[in-house]
Amino acid sequence: MEKQKKALAEVQLEKLSECPVCKGSDFTASLTCKDYTYSQVDFSLVDCKSCGFKFTNPRPTASTIGNYYQSEDYVSHSDTQEGLVNKLYHLVRTYTLQKKLQLIFKLRGRVKKQGKTTLLDIGCGTGAFLSTCVKAGFEGRGIEPDTNARAFAQNNYGLQVDEEAALELFSAGQFDVISLWHVLEHVPDLDSRMKKIKHLLAERGHLIIAVPNCDSYDANYYGKFWAAYDVPRHLYHFTPATLAELAKRHQFKLEQVLPMVFDSFYVSMLSEQYKNGKSNFIGAIWRGFLSNLKAIKTGKQYSSQIYILRHES
């Protein structure tokens, strides 16, 4: 507790005067959300008046936001399979890893290219997805800022994973596929990161971005208790419209939007906990189910979505 207090006292806040997507400077106040998982501190969200982009403002500076991340014990995490929830978690994880791999095979199938597919997974965490791709024959590299997660990926899977500074060392057009699975909402300098990604992506290459959708049914239902606001770690709160705007501004073609159907259940479970102070398994399953059902009707408002962007020169 003392350690946490000290870490939080060191945090510095910055107030953005420009919208990270369109550079507009007029914002309206949106929700105020609490950091339920770590500090219990409140953070405000604002909406850009010009493009509608919702973001956390003020927010911790890039050099101090690390104090809002708890370092986790990855070894025990990934090894435990006890209990129903853990068993379910592992089943879902195995299934979704295979689905992600199939997706990349499908995307690459449309591009006739000789040789191995080169993939960069930014924010690869402990490397489960990257390792699946490497085993399937891709030439995969990872970027991960967390020291412990990076070490786990290197030691456990033998993967090539570097810190963020390595992004500067890759060459132009080096990668056929760049993926960010629930990562872009954490990146402090959105504009320069998008430019860097564009630079590293081969022509006709694919950029895969998975992010929560704050226009989903579960986001609207839970409001400020919606777990995927996850302030202050989530700096941005995308919708299909604002993600499309970001893609357009960086000259990417938005090729496809795909659902992540398990996220509504997971997010609803956490949101129930935040809203009521206790878990509500049945209620969460029901909300998660309703969210997917409504999204099937609208076609693009799932709790979390995968956006497939194409490099257009």
Ligand SMILES: [Zn+2]
């Ligand atoms: Zn804007």
